Amino acid sequence: MLGPSPARRAVVLLSGGLDSAVCLGVALREGFAAWTVSFDYGQRHRAELDAARAVASAAGVPASRRRIVDLRGVFSGSALTGHAEVPLDRDPAEMASGVPVTYVPARNLVFLSLAAAIAEPLGARDVFIGVNALDYSGYPDCRPEFIAAFAEAARLGLRDGVTVHAPLVRLDKAGIVRLGLEVGAPLHLTLSCYRGTVPACGRCDACLLRRKGFAEAGHPDPIPYAPEG
Amino acid sequence: MLGPSPARRAVVLLSGGLDSAVCLGVALREGFAAWTVSFDYGQRHRAELDAARAVASAAGVPASRRRIVDLRGVFSGSALTGHAEVPLDRDPAEMASGVPVTYVPARNLVFLSLAAAIAEPLGARDVFIGVNALDYSGYPDCRPEFIAAFAEAARLGLRDGVTVHAPLVRLDKAGIVRLGLEVGAPLHLTLSCYRGTVPACGRCDACLLRRKGFAEAGHPDPIPYAPEG
Numbered sequence: 223m224l225g226p227s228p229a230r231r232a233v234v235l236l237s238g239g240l241d242s243a244v245c246l247g248v249a250l251r252e253g254f255a256a257w258t259v260s261f262d263y264g265q266r267h268r269a270e271l272d273a274a275r276a277v278a279s280a281a282g283v284p285a286s287r288r289r290i291v292d293l294r295g296v297f298s299g300s301a302l303t304g305h306a307e308v309p310l311d312r313d314p315a316e317m318a319s320g321v322p323v324t325y326v327p328a329r330n331l332v333f334l335s336l337a338a339a340i341a342e343p344l345g346a347r348d349v350f351i352g353v354n355a356l357d358y359s360g361y362p363d364c365r366p367e368f369i370a371a372f373a374e375a376a377r378l379g380l381r382d383g384v385t386v387h388a389p390l391v392r393l394d395k396a397g398i399v400r401l402g403l404e405v406g407a408p409l410h411l412t413l414s415c416y417r418g419t420v421p422a423c424g425r426c427d428a429c430l431l432r433r434k435g436f437a438e439a440g441h442p443d444p445i446p447y448a449p450e451g
Numbered sequence: 452m453l454g455p456s457p458a459r460r461a462v463v464l465l466s467g468g469l470d471s472a473v474c475l476g477v478a479l480r481e482g483f484a485a486w487t488v489s490f491d492y493g494q495r496h497r498a499e500l501d502a503a504r505a506v507a508s509a510a511g512v513p514a515s516r517r518r519i520v521d522l523r524g525v526f527s528g529s530a531l532t533g534h535a536e537v538p539l540d541r542d543p544a545e546m547a548s549g550v551p552v553t554y555v556p557a558r559n560l561v562f563l564s565l566a567a568a569i570a571e572p573l574g575a576r577d578v579f580i581g582v583n584a585l586d587y588s589g590y591p592d593c594r595p596e597f598i599a600a601f602a603e604a605a606r607l608g609l610r611d612g613v614t615v616h617a618p619l620v621r622l623d624k625a626g627i628v629r630l631g632l633e634v635g636a637p638l639h640l641t642l643s644c645y646r647g648t649v650p651a652c653g654r655c656d657a658c659l660l661r662r663k664g665f666a667e668a669g670h671p672d673p674i675p676y677a678p679e680g
Binding site for chain 2: 291295338341
């Protein structure tokens with residue numbers, strides 16, 4: 223008798239935030255053996271790399287399958303890499319209009335490309351990314367059109383090709399919270415705050431969207447916030 | 452009276468090999484102010500990084516406009532990153548059949564993505580890459596279809612977008628040599644050998660194609676080769 227077939231391998235982009243933690247949970251629920259890739263790109267909120275480690279560990283991804291790629295010095299021109307202040311207390315309509323100062327040029331293009339580079343030698347044909355277009359319509363590289371175009375470029379540029387999964391792309395934050403609860407993602411270990419503080423600031427775009435999402439999902443957010451947040 | 456308009460800025464991928472040196476020459480001839488980007492990805496032929504520096508310098512690109520991005524440890528699964536021997540003495544038909552062991556998974560996808568990430572904050576809307584499809588039909592990421600698909604992904608994923616120029620994509624090696632002479636590229640400073648030896652080995656695919664190209668162009672190759680090559 224044959225044993226169980228070996229799990230298909232997938233590379234999951236894991237920032238340590240809510241969305242990518244839920245995305246990892248989806249990949250695992252679908253039966254993939256997951257390798258996680260995180261990036262140190264000089265982000266203000268580098269504490270998210272610790273969160274990524276904790277999330278991956280809690281989700282059962284062994285240390286040997288977790289990669290952190292050092293891209294310090296590559297990205298510039300973003301509030302997330304120190305070139306302007308992170309905006310606070312904005313309302314959702316404001317967040318959705320125009321490209322925010324927290325936009326990092328070509329970030330998901332670079333992250334997905336590196337995920338593909340790491341995937342192919344592993345024999346992984348699947349890459350997961352936790353982008354969502356609804357709450358962040360201002361980021362061009364979170365839109366489904368971009369993901370589809372990237373997938374086509376990767377299909378043509380790689381020997382074996384990869385399938386790009388973006389399971390959250392059409393969900394809002396409340397939907398992501400519900401999905402995270404459903405797949406058992408360790409939401410209490412995630413870090414979303416753009417300012418990277420623990421407890422979270424509660425006032426940057428990322429904190430505001432997250433809190434709104436938990437509130438709408440009717441579930442308490444398990445992470446601590448600063449008293450003034 | 453207005454002065455001359457400032458030169459448009461371009462990011463040029465520069466490996467230090469023949470093709471990218473010619474590509475840089477084309478960008479400069481077209482009047483672009485060039486920023487060069489080279490990659491240290493653990494390639495056997497890391498000597499090409501010295502060649503890239505020499506080529507850029509000879510072409511008049513100041514040191515402040517030359518970037519080397521450290522990607523050591525990212526790429527694996529290639530003879531160029533030490534996972535198999537570089538094949539020697541192959542004939543051109545053999546080189547053109549199948550994906551060679553010197554294929555580096557997702558290399559041009561990653562290189563172009565990083566070029567785009569570097570370009571946008573510089574205000575550069577143009578990226579140059581010296582791929583050519585004829586001599587290296589075995590590399591999926593050197594084909595015009597891939598370049599076009601990447602350009603579309605970059606258009607959708609970036610705020611400002613970039614135009615991808617691949618001026619050598621339909622030239623053979625002899626045509627590249629002729630173009631290099633025409634634009635005054637410092638061909639004597641380029642390094643093509645996959646084994647990274649100086650003098651060049653003369654026997655790997657890169658050396659064989661280069662020598663054939665110079666021979667067909669009727670111009671002596673200005674770099675030295677090993678006596679047994």
